[in-house]
Amino acid sequence: MDYLIPILGGITAKLYDDCVDNNIQISETCKECLKGIQWITLTLMAINDFNFSIFFYLIVFLNYLVNQNAYNKPYEFSLLIICPLLLLLNIKLLKFDNFKLNSFKFKDILNLLLLISYIIWMVVEPFLFPEEISFKKMIFRSITLIVILIQILLFESILYDLFTKINLYAIGYFLLSIFFHIYIIFIKPNYFL
Numbered sequence: 001m002d003y004l005i006p007i008l009g010g011i012t013a014k015l016y017d018d019c020v021d022n023n024i025q026i027s028e029t030c031k032e033c034l035k036g037i038q039w040i041t042l043t044l045m046a047i048n049d050f051n052f053s054i055f056f057y058l059i060v061f062l063n064y065l066v067n068q069n070a071y072n073k074p075y076e077f078s079l080l081i082i083c084p085l086l087l088l089l090n091i092k093l094l095k096f097d098n099f100k101l102n103s104f105k106f107k108d109i110l111n112l113l114l115l116i117s118y119i120i121w122m123v124v125e126p127f128l129f130p131e132e133i134s135f136k137k138m139i140f141r142s143i144t145l146i147v148i149l150i151q152i153l154l155f156e157s158i159l160y161d162l163f164t165k166i167n168l169y170a171i172g173y174f175l176l177s178i179f180f181h182i183y184i185i186f187i188k189p190n191y192f193l
Contacts, residue, residue, distance in 0.1 A: 006165045009041030010172025018180050020073065021132055035075055043086065045169070050090040051162040055115065057083035059122050067126040107158040114151070114163050138181035145174040 016034040019026050046053045060079045064071050071077045121144070129137035148167050156164065 003168055005041050005044050006168035007172040010169040011176050012037040014173045014176040045165050046086040052165055053086040053090050055162055057087055062119060063122050066123050111160045111163060133181055133184045135185055138178055141174050141177050
């Protein structure tokens with residue numbers, strides 16, 4: 001798998017999100033490029049990977065259920081419509097014949113725990129940090145980034161490809177988020193005044 005694709009996807013998602021949510025003035029062309037790159041990277045990650053498609057949609061849908069304000073703009077809301085299309089493109093890859101409850105291995109348990117932790121994180125973070133920019137949110141995302149890097153370093157060989165993609169996507173997203181927080185909090189603290 002090409003590691004650049006998910007990292008680029010995470011960076012462009014966060015860059016677009018920060019520009020729109022914080023009313024940063026960029027050209028419409030630049031916004032459209034960021035959205036286009038985001039859809040291209042999501043599609044490339046989802047091609048031939050039903051697990052990624054279902055997991056990404058699950059995150060988007062659960063996030064929507066608990067944080068509907070985050071989906072009040074057309075682009076964000078379109079995720080709820082387009083993500084199922086990614087699922088439909090990959091439905092032929094869904095197989096249940098490998099799933100047996102009595103044959104779980106450490107690898108399966110670790111990946112299941114990762115799935116649960118990602119879902120909990122996506123549902124809980126908007127409640128813990130409803131503000132767009134805060135020192136606490138920056139620290140939380142920094143710790144999360146460190147945990148993800150440790151996962152990759154210690155467990156990459158037993159992570160499902162799905163989690164390698166998600167981890168790399170999150171690295172791009174969190175790195176940009178942390179840099180933006182540092183910029184706003186420490187370098188330009190009066191930016192939003």
